[in-house]
Amino acid sequence: MHILIPGDGYGSRHANMDSFEAVARQAVAEAGDRLRAVWRDPKVVHHKGPVDLVTETDRELEAIVVGHLRRAFPEHRIVAEEGSTGAAAAASEDYIWYLDPLDGTTNFVHSFPHFAVSLGLARGRELVFGIVHDPIRDETFVASLGNGATLNGQPIHVSTVGDLGQALIGTGFPYDRRTHADYYLGFVDDMMRRAQGIRRGGSAALDLCYVACGRLDGVWEFKLSPWDIAAGALIIHEAGGTISDFRGAPLDLHGKQTAASNGAIHAAMVQVLTTRLDGAPQTN
Structure with a gap:
């Protein structure tokens, strides 16, 4: 389900x-x-x-x-x-x-x-x-x-940053990162060229909450599980943010992609992520 x-x-x-x-x-x-x-x-x-x-x-x-x-x-x-x-x-x-x-x-x-x-x-x-x-x-x-x-x-409320170039973005890496390191690092490379800074904290739940309260302006990550994101997804939603897959479609807790933001930079984030998705092989 x-x-x-x-x-x-x-x-x-x-x-x-x-x-x-x-x-x-x-x-x-x-x-x-x-x-x-x-x-x-x-x-x-x-x-x-x-x-x-x-x-x-x-x-x-x-x-x-x-x-x-x-x-x-x-x-x-x-x-x-x-x-x-x-x-x-x-x-x-x-x-x-x-x-x-x-x-x-x-x-x-x-x-x-x-x-x-x-x-x-x-x-x-x-x-x-x-x-x-x-x-x-x-x-x-x-x-x-x-x-x-x-x-x-x-x-709490999400930040008002409207330019991806002024945004602090969080990310994380899935458990198959050793075998697909180049693939995942490609997304980091793309986002690093657009965002003001990248952070990797090591807790997806806190990453989402940090977007909700404005400490981060956005976050993306592959292959999170429903228990990783169920609470944080609603917290972002109620704080005025946006959460979706990498193409901007509504979040699926059982999906393989999570992108969250303050809303104002979401289209720009999705554009970066989609470009890489369309140009690189998918992992299982």
């Missing part, structure tokens, strides 16, 4: 939104407390692939958040990076939580203080709630459909 934003007409009024937000805040806060307590400690690391890591902390945090959600909303489905729970969603109004308990695992493994807990909620084909918690900076980004986006309770 593909999930897009904006949604299919459910609108912003969800009777249980306050309880969804309250439980989500409690869950990510507890996970964040645990992260803050252990992030400098030695890590037990497992390799899902050459550059795809998982730690015991990832699994511990997932258990914390899933526990909160399962107790409060046993009928909801949970799709998480390390596993999914609940019956497969079938009805158009089914609720699905998308959880990345530790977005930025490689940073965490190296005690590099840039990672977050990311939790988004969809109803049917509509994203309705998102929260991203950075425990090191004590920053919590929140959005619910139709109600705007906040950072630590204060409203």
Whole structure:
């Protein structure tokens, strides 16, 4: 099932939104407390692939958040990076939580203080709630459909930069970057020639939130998973930004391309990305 934003007409009024937000805040806060307590400690690391890591902390945090959600909303489905729970969603109004308990695992493994807990909620084909918690900076980004986006309770909005040449753009690289390095670096080369600066932070969820609050003006990345972007996508949407694939089509959480911006530079970003897509071989 593909999930897009904006949604299919459910609108912003969800009777249980306050309880969804309250439980989500409690869950990510507890996970964040645990992260803050252990992030400098030695890590037990497992390799899902050459550059795809998982730690015991990832699994511990997932258990914390899933526990909160399962107790409060046993009928909801949970799709998480390390596993999914609940019956497969079938009805158009089914609720699905998308959880990345530790977005930025490689940073965490190296005690590099840039990672977050990311939790988004969809109803049917509509994203309705998102929260991203950075425990090191004590920053919590929140959005619910139709109600705007906040950072630590204060409203946020995307930047007003209208020229790609004056824009700070974020990016990241997928797990097959060793075998397709030249392909992905081609996009960096193209964007570097157009943008004011490029940043690679290592947490897609925080990249999206940084666009939402104006710290970045745009971001692009390949092959993100739904749990990486569900929360951040809604936060950008509610902060007045634009999120799509590399050709400007509506975001598909299960797609292979994510491009987000303040909106004002989106056409210019898409033009750069599309030119490279049309001139270079695709990866699987």
